[in-house]
Amino acid sequence: MTAQILDGKKLAKQIRTELAEQVTRFAAETKVTPTLAAVLVGDDPASDVYVRNKRRDCAEVGIESILHRLPAETSQSELLSLIAKLNIDSQVHGILVQLPLPKHINTEQVLEAIAPTKDVDAFHPENVGRLVQGRPVFLPCTPHGVVELLKRNNIPIAGKHVVVVGRSDIVGKPLSIMLAQKGADATVTLCHSRTQNLPEVTRLADILVVAIGKPNFITADMVRPGAVVVDVGINRTDAGLVGDVDFDAVSKVAGHITPVPGGVGPLTRVMLLINTLSAARVSSQHN
Numbered sequence: 001m002t003a004q005i006l007d008g009k010k011l012a013k014q015i016r017t018e019l020a021e022q023v024t025r026f027a028a029e030t031k032v033t034p035t036l037a038a039v040l041v042g043d044d045p046a047s048d049v050y051v052r053n054k055r056r057d058c059a060e061v062g063i064e065s066i067l068h069r070l071p072a073e074t075s076q077s078e079l080l081s082l083i084a085k086l087n088i089d090s091q092v093h094g095i096l097v098q099l100p101l102p103k104h105i106n107t108e109q110v111l112e113a114i115a116p117t118k119d120v121d122a123f124h125p126e127n128v129g130r131l132v133q134g135r136p137v138f139l140p141c142t143p144h145g146v147v148e149l150l151k152r153n154n155i156p157i158a159g160k161h162v163v164v165v166g167r168s169d170i171v172g173k174p175l176s177i178m179l180a181q182k183g184a185d186a187t188v189t190l191c192h193s194r195t196q197n198l199p200e201v202t203r204l205a206d207i208l209v210v211a212i213g214k215p216n217f218i219t220a221d222m223v224r225p226g227a228v229v230v231d232v233g234i235n236r237t238d239a240g241l242v243g244d245v246d247f248d249a250v251s252k253v254a255g256h257i258t259p260v261p262g263g264v265g266p267l268t269r270v271m272l273l274i275n276t277l278s279a280a281r282v283s284s285q286h287n
């Protein structure tokens with residue numbers, strides 16, 4: 001068996017085309033250009049690439065983006081005061097603080113300082129709480145990207161057993177919640193570093209989602225033949241960019257598989273655009 005590739009790059013392009021039309025219509029109706037403020041602290045090369053790509057995506061669909069690049073030595077209070085300014089700036093609809101932040105910065109405090117109505121990453125505790133209660137304003141970008149990738153490829157989720165490997169605040173935890181909600185209706189198992197007999201559990205998955213940041217961790221023997229395998233990992237190795245799944249081996253067993261690069265990553269970026277447009281819509285309804 002050779003798995004069918006779930007092409008995130010192509011799908012992201014298609015969604016950006018749809019979004020560009022929606023942004024044009026919104027701007028014509030409201031005379032407002034949706035605007036994203038991107039905050040980049042320090043000089044992490046990967047973060048630099050991600051923010052550049054996010055800004056390029058914004059430009060492609062007609063969203064304005066403003067970059068606030070701060071030196072690595074920026075203090076907690078300097079960063080908090082920039083966020084406070086962005087919170088009350090009526091020209092800014094979405095605020096993105098690129099992670100990871102330098103070690104001396106308290107990330108939780110920074111994310112909590114972002115106004116929930118401008119929190120286009122959906123990391124603020126209020127937005128996490130809303131997600132858990134099934135009444136989200138914004139959906140977190142990577143989990144939303146995973147769900148959209150499955151839906152738009154006509155992969156059924158309801159009633160399926162989804163095994164999520166990795167319990168991060170950004171991916172594993174929110175994704176498990178989204179998939180178990182009414183409407184998605186999956187049965188979800190959330191695995192982590194202390195899970196016993198992991199291969200036995202992953203082999204039960206109809207859909208296996210992996211987000212642990214360990215290159216080629218998921219091997220062919222951990223996958224049920226015909227399963228859908230979604231690789232959220234992005235690991236920079238001597239052999240280049242690889243996911244958490246041993247792609248060559250697992251694609252011989254799985255029914256569907258996402259590549260790295262070109263799988264979930266491009267959809268993460270597209271979901272940020274969707275949230276920024278949605279933040280601008282909410283703001284224009286209140287003004």
Ligand SMILES: Nc1nc2c(c(=O)[nH]1)N[C@@H](CN(C=O)c1ccc(C(=O)N[C@@H](CCC(=O)O)C(=O)O)cc1)CN2
Pocket residue numbers: 049050053096097098099100121141142170234241260261262263264265266267268269
């Ligand atoms: N504020 C945030 N910080 C971080 C997030 C996030 O969602 N919000 N997630 C990750 C990084 N990330 C988004 O910022 C991200 C990572 C990778 C990609 C992507 O498009 N990957 C490409 C490969 C790109 C490359 O060459 O490195 C792919 O998979 O095809 C998009 C977004 C941590 N920080």
